Amino acid sequence: MSDTLIEIKDLKCRIDNQNILQGLNLKINKGEVHAIMGPNGSGKSTLSSVLAGNDNYEITKGSITFLGEDITEMSPEERSWKGMFLAFQYPVEIPGVSNINFLRTALNERNKYFGIDSIPAKDFLKMVAEKSMLVGLDNKLKNRSVNEGFSGGEKKRNEIFQMAMLNPKLAILDETDSGLDIDALKIVANGVNKLKSSENATVVITHYQRLLDYIVPDFVHVLHEGKIIKTGDKSLALELEKKGYDWLKTDTAI
């Protein structure tokens, strides 16, 4: 069995006739942490949306292979069932739907897909108690409506809580650090680290090297104009912090 979790080949996509990803290649193996950095408008959030299956984007070329299966045309829910998770940059509020009910529905839908019985209430609640400890999610938030009236930090923490509940193979964190103070950042990073294993992988999309102090990447990729223009290790992030992106942009021009 190969160690490749996901392989993106020459991926091009557009939205409203505007080309965003323009031939992106990326391969991620089990057990790895990849950071994707890049200036505003380089296509970072688009990449996360496209990987999750958002059909607002039209894929014009290339393919995405997840666990050996071509998922380029697969629905978002099926990708989710197979182990893809996206922690949203802007988590959505769903009034009147409790966090718990939301997650229970999600888990049961997945079980149904795999022909497994619904999770018994007792086991589910035990799991909720365990996983919420992991990210220090306030008890009362679990019964509140999904993200409704949550602070920025609570929303992000809730994303990681959901991730812990769904236990994905590939977790994509889309600017999970934005809007977090340093204490919240540590808690969130700590949660992510605890969920890491040799069987799963994490993609961290961020603007700042700060988060990478806590979630240490094996690879750092720089995205520019819909392509990965440079790949390095953790030290690349430090270099970017000092020098910005301009030196790389000129690099490619040469």
Add this chain to the structure above:
Amino acid sequence: MSYTEKELKKELDNKSYEFGFVTDIESDKAPIGLNEDIVKLISSKKKEPQWLLNYRLKAFQIWKTMKEPDWAHVKYTKPDFQNISYYSAPKKKKELQSLDEVDPELLKTMEKLGISIEEQKKLSGVAVDFVMDSVSVATSFKDKLGELGIVFCSFSEAVQNHPELIKKYMGTVVPYTDNYYAALNSAVFSDGSFCYIPKGVRCPMELSTYFRINESGTGQFERTLLIADESSYVSYLEGCTAPSRDENQLHAAVVELIALDKAEIKYSTVQNWYPGDKNGKGGVYNFVTKRGICGYRSKISWTQVETGSAVTWKYPSCILKGDYSIGEFYSVAVTNNFQQADTGTKMIHIGKNTKSTIISKGISAGKSQNSYRGLVKIGKGAKNSRNFSQCDSLLMTDQCGAHTYPYIECENPTATVEHEATTSKIGEEQLFYCMQRGISEEKAISLIVNGYAKEVLNKLPMEFAVEAQKLLEISLEGSVG
């Protein structure tokens, strides 16, 4: 009422109107058309006393001088009142002594509706009165309720057995002069439900009436009269279904609630009349007048889940006459395809320190039109009265409409009236978020809509909340665009 996901899936697979069956029962139907003779015929069929016939005839005279209202935000071909049969009863061979004598076809119908009376009897908890076409055919739990002095029977029975109550209260909340459809109903009503809760009695079970239109070419004109005597409590639920037919059927009901001093009435409706097909053909015209009057420190609470009917015109209202009385209105109205709903409430504050709450949740899908129309009136003497209204609209497509017409008339400076309104479209982002977590689109819609309507659904009696959720789901099947 257990309900599994498997059942839900089965229903979603079979997404057409599930109550669209026709029961083949011999019926006793009046000739088509409307005139004084028909009114007299109905009255004599029911063996009514002279005063009731006179009441009908006066109503008929007034009706002839009235015009069909056209202020509602609905468009439809006006019913041809001369082309309707005003009386249709499942034919009785003799007086029914017990359930065993009920026509087996009829029992089957009830079973299809999920209200097998036999079962209900065993399970206990809910007493059911079943009105088919125009006539009440069976009431369960009569004996048990009787021990407490509670009267729960068909309107016709009440006319025979409790004429003093009918005479005293009928038409006191909705007089026959009230409006066009109330006048029509007062002239030709054929049956309905009657309920009386004696002083100080807390009705130990939900009382429930199921209405069904079965015959083609008929209208249904039932009356409900519910009297809660001093310091009593009752929770009452009505459910409605009709077969799928190409023609438009007319349903013009009158419901009167009387809550005497310190009494409380909770009245819930799950309305699922046939809404017409995808192209807007057929469906029930639901023109209903519902109103309650509150005495000193009494409370009336209306909860409605409206998913059916081609055209709905309905404003369950409260007259807060007694000091410290409370009126509540909780509504979820769903319209899909070509359905039109103009619904809301009137809260008339007359007494001092009266309080009313209005929570209305409209959900529009397809090419439907959904309007909230409400009046909050604070009379001169209604010192320190308060009202809070919240009207939310949720749009599922870009071809449907949501409209809000709140009227506020305040004649007392010490009153507080609050109105909040929101309109939102079901978000692509919300859907994508759910789908990313592994919740399919259909399931996500139902989750989001039920969440949106939760405040109102929570007000329904437990047994019916599940049914209502299921109805929302089925009504909105495949409706996002």
